[in-house]
Amino acid sequence: MTSSPTSIIWFRNDLRLDDHTALHYAVENKHTVIPVFLWSPQTEGRWAPGGATQWWLHHALTSLSEQLEALGSRLILRSGNDEGSLLKDLLNETGAEHIFWNRRYDPNGVKTDTQLKKDLPAKSFRGNLLFEPHQIANQQGDFYKVFTPFYKAMLAQGDFSDPVDAPHTLKSPQKWPESLSIDDLGLLPSIKWDQDFYNTWDPGLNGCNEQIEAFLDEAAGIYKDKRDFPGIKGTSRLSPYLHFGQVSSRRLWHQAQEAAERGSKRGGIEAWTRQLVWRDFATHLLFHQPQLDWEPMQEKFADFPWKKNDKLLKAWQRGETGYPIIDAGMRELWATGWMHNRVRMIVASFLVKDLLIHWREGALWFWDTLVDADLANNSFGWQWAGGCGADAAPYFRIFNPILQSKKFDTEGTYIRRWIPELREVDSKDIHAPWEMDRPPIHYPAPIIDHSKARDRALEALSSLKD
Ligand SMILES: Cc1cc2nc3c(=O)[nH]c(=O)nc-3n(C[C@H](O)[C@H](O)[C@H](O)COP(=O)(O)OP(=O)(O)OC[C@H]3O[C@@H](n4cnc5c(N)ncnc54)[C@H](O)[C@@H]3O)c2cc1C
Incomplete structure (x- = not known):
């Protein structure tokens, strides 16, 4: 009997199992799976994660790790300032044949992806957008600089492909490589400024799902008229979950359409899914103009x-x-x-x-x-x-x-x-x-x-x- 190939799934800003295209590919192809997260803030330069996102990351990793354990798997954590060497070490230690990941579209992410694909047995998959930046172009083949035509072009594409479901089981290796603990990453603050964060957020998958449900069942109804009023809970507050990829924007798009079909909140849903497109648009612009984080576009x-x-x-x-x-x-x-x-x-x-x-x-x-x-x-x-x-x-x-x-x-x-x-x-x-x-x-x-x-x-x- 031949053993199944082993692949490393490198989690980055996609800390979820649902609609995870790289993981889905490995599972569909019956690979043994080694889920990995690398903590390497030095590689992000001036945009190394700040204090608040580090706090969130700690909890998002905890939640992902629990989800993997429920499937008999684990999240392997490593830290260092060279992602390429960390991945090479893991390939050597585990004998894995492949590394799969979902694409990042920010300048550092693109640079890393391009470099690592030259050096490693890697394959990348679509990331956490409705459409990838290269999929939406104007008639001259150029990128859009204004939102409304971008929005129209996206709607005209029509094919908002279906999200892929989370796996029910994962094939695990006989021996796991060594891993740091989440606490070892030192993401939580030593001075306790985060008390109100705990009162405000449940940063794991449960919190994410509750927030989605609460929004689609209630706030979506008032979103169109009330989303500009800060004293009212009239928006989804899903932005951190979206940033860390705890839910995919494609999944949200589909859930929103289903909610609109069930109920009478169509106006609110349409206004809200338009915001998901603003998110795509912002990434589209940064992808095509990587200096936008620091230099004025005009x-x-x-x-x-x-x-x-x-x-x-x-x-x-x-x-x-x-x-x-x-x-x-x-x-x-x-x-x-x-x-x-x-x-x-x-x-x-x-x-x-x-x-x-x-x-x-x-x-x-x-x-x-x-x-x-x-x-x-x-x-x-x-x-x-x-x-x-x-x-x-x-x-x-x-x-x-x-x-x-x-x-x-x-x-x-x-x-x-x-x-x-x-x-x-x-x-x-x-x-x-x-x-x-x-x-x-x-x-x-x-x-x-x-x-x-x-x-x-x-x-x-x-x-x-x-
Ligand atoms: C100066 C400034 C800085 C901002 N910095 C960030 C940031 O670092 N991270 C961030 O996610 N958003 C940022 N935004 C956009 C926006 O304020 C937040 O996305 C939004 O407030 C998040 O709340 P929500 O999840 O309830 O949004 P909802 O109204 O429920 O919208 C749903 C989702 O659509 C996306 N979205 C909404 N508005 C925008 C927008 N204007 N541009 C791009 N995507 C949008 C977000 O992912 C959001 O979670 C910034 C806006 C301004 C004016």
Whole structure:
């Protein structure tokens, strides 16, 4: 009897068993499977995972490891700064003939994939997008730089192929290679700043499934009308699970379509699946323009006179700008590792346009503090806010933090949740407390006058040459 081939399945940003194309291929071909995760933050350069994503990763790996154990398998963990050598060691130790993985589309991921495929008996599979970046091109064969045509082109493709199911069993090797423990990776913080993370999130598969169910059964119904209101749970909060690939976006797309067929939330579902396409679009742009994480997409911004001001930057980071909606967002971010999308746009506009601080500073802070920190989405969001990206906010669009607050948090529910100093303030005063006869003494005065800052930004921005 011939023994079955053995393959190493290298898990990366696809920490799931469901709709895992590389794993599915190995199982379909009756391979013995050795699941592996490599911790090699050094290979990611400046985009090594930040504190909040490391916290999430610890729990996502724990969950994946439990799922594998339930199938009689294991997750082998290794750490080091050269993924190629780590994989070669594993090939030698196990006698495996193949390495399979799902593709990454960010610059570091693409570089690693290309290099390792030259050196190793490797095969890669489609990654965690609805369509791979090369599948959507305009009539000239070029990539799209504007969302709506990209969206239309994707819908026109029509073939949203079916996700593949998780395996029921896995063939394991007779002898397992050595493995580190998850704790050995040192992902959890030594100073316990993560208490609220535990109160906010269940970062494993159960939490993911509960969140999907809750969203499709309830919030999807209000998504279209309420997704911009940070005081309401009107969005899915699935971004960290999507970033770590604990659920595939293809699976979500199909579940959403099924939910729409069952119920009456079609408008909400359509608006929401459109956001999944924004996710594809952001990755598509970074794939085709790998410098987008650091360089402005519109070249005319290259010499923009950004201001360096550590004091103002710190006030923004700590949620002490004196603008309640900004401070509520920045404090939500610090406490929970997440911030509502509308508020991300408002705080980003404030940093970039009111304070004239470079969007890279904002992107770096988000990188360290967001549990969903994702290079494509984060770079895209910051370039958009800076007015220098694809489909960007036009330069003269400068969010007014007071009007945004009145419009999207009218009663101040969100502000009161995150700023205890303002809990007793009336809704009519809460958006601009410095205008009260007796402003609350423990809350800071505004660090900048918005209308003057706006004039200054308009002057700087309008001087940019087309
Ligand atoms: C300055 C800035 C920085 C951002 N940084 C990140 C980041 O690091 N990681 C991240 O996942 N998102 C980022 N976003 C996009 C967006 O804010 C989050 O994806 C969203 O708030 C996540 O909440 P949700 O899961 O409830 O979203 P939902 O509204 O339920 O949307 C479902 C999914 O669609 C995707 N999505 C939604 N909005 C966007 C968008 N504008 N661009 C790309 N994909 C989107 C996300 O994967 C999200 O989980 C950023 C936005 C801005 C303005």
